[in-house]
Amino acid sequence: MITSNPIGDWTWEITSSTDGFRPRRAAETAVAVWNILADHELASPVGKVGLSVRSVGNMRDVRLDAGGLNLELEPLAPGTDLSRAVAEADSLDGDHLVSARIDCPGFWLESGARHRVEKLFAIGVDVWKSSLLVVTLETYSDAWLTMDTRDREQPQVHAENAPRLSAALEEISALLGSAPDPGDSSHYAVPTETGFEDPSIEGPAYDDSWGTFEVPTRSGLLRSRIPSSEDEYEETTEHPVRYFTIQRDEQTLGYVWASVADDAAGYEPRTAAGDAAFEAGAEWLLRLRAAHGQGLTPLSALEWVAQRPPRPEIGLIAEDAPQEAPSLDSLEELSGRY
Incomplete structure (x- = not known):
């Protein structure tokens, strides 16, 4: 990781x-x-x-x-x-x-x-x-x-x-x-x-130290790049999630996702991509925030952000249709690998 x-x-x-x-x-x-x-x-x-x-x-x-x-x-x-x-x-x-x-x-x-x-x-x-x-x-x-x-x-x-x-x-x-x-x-x-x-x-000092400490740290780094707001989706979910892979110059920067069953959506940076993952992620979070402001459900928001005019500098969606992960944790796991 x-x-x-x-x-x-x-x-x-x-x-x-x-x-x-x-x-x-x-x-x-x-x-x-x-x-x-x-x-x-x-x-x-x-x-x-x-x-x-x-x-x-x-x-x-x-x-x-x-x-x-x-x-x-x-x-x-x-x-x-x-x-x-x-x-x-x-x-x-x-x-x-x-x-x-x-x-x-x-x-x-x-x-x-x-x-x-x-x-x-x-x-x-x-x-x-x-x-x-x-x-x-x-x-x-x-x-x-x-x-x-x-x-x-x-x-x-x-x-x-x-x-x-x-x-x-x-x-x-x-x-x-x-x-x-x-x-x-x-x-x-x-x-x-x-x-x-x-x-x-x-034995390890903490159980699942990456999940315990890295996931909140990444969220803080992302959100420090955009203005604070209460007009946005929940950050966590216990349900499966659908997601799009964000790529730039054939490099995966992260994953924009939405819960299939509650009011959660967000972006998971691929940590191995370095600062570029966080710079792009801030822009994808702002897109989700705009969708929330229109009253869209998370799944509708995922489709909405995919249909916005592309901006190559923040990465492009790699798939024609969203993929599904059994949990947000599994998507975080994917984003934390090399």
Whole structure:
């Protein structure tokens, strides 16, 4: 399963014993960690990187905010987006917090097949006042666990993926010259220096942690993108649901659905599609809200939104007729897979 908040994280801290760290060091370190992940197919060859500079004395004083830069094959070569941002950061005077961040699309392996996830890992590198460099690696997948976050054993998935994570952590530690500090236990898992504790030994911290925590989190992320309103359908149902698949550029972004027997309808983002799933989902929720304002039943609303003029930027409906799932939980399950 794929989550919106990290499954776990690891941190490395390095203090300067010479003249201090320049902003370029933050970018160089982030790229070096990304290259290690890419060697293990935990990051894809292309992606986006952001670089920011804030005044340590006033974090609201943003001196540089360069986001969504292309992460090219040689990101710091002269003339690239990142090298220009680094040059601007290097020219600034004063005590700063320099931050580089890379969201890493990568590949989940299962039964020998590769499944792309738009945000498998995230790399963060912070340089504080040139004297302290902090590297953080976060993961958003349970592929490294012996039991998934819905309490099901997955020995084959673990066998295909956990060694890749362990090898990457070992190589990052060699690069940085120290072992990682594993993050705190999350709702989902307990990080260690080499991966995660085995939940099949101690048992999971929560029953169905993905359903308990991820589903409400995704709903909150979706609804934070649109104005609040009481003029809308219920968010949950105990009945079967009918749904349409939303796709853009052959990628599934999510599922717009309606209950067959009560006043519930909504949108389930395909978490593995990353931010695009939530950006599109907000627009589909607004379409459902408009249908509710016309007094349409959920099933009529589902047909109504399917007949609206298409907007390719928010995705298109992939089927001629709605499909049916036995429950909303089963559709949430589908949306949370790779």
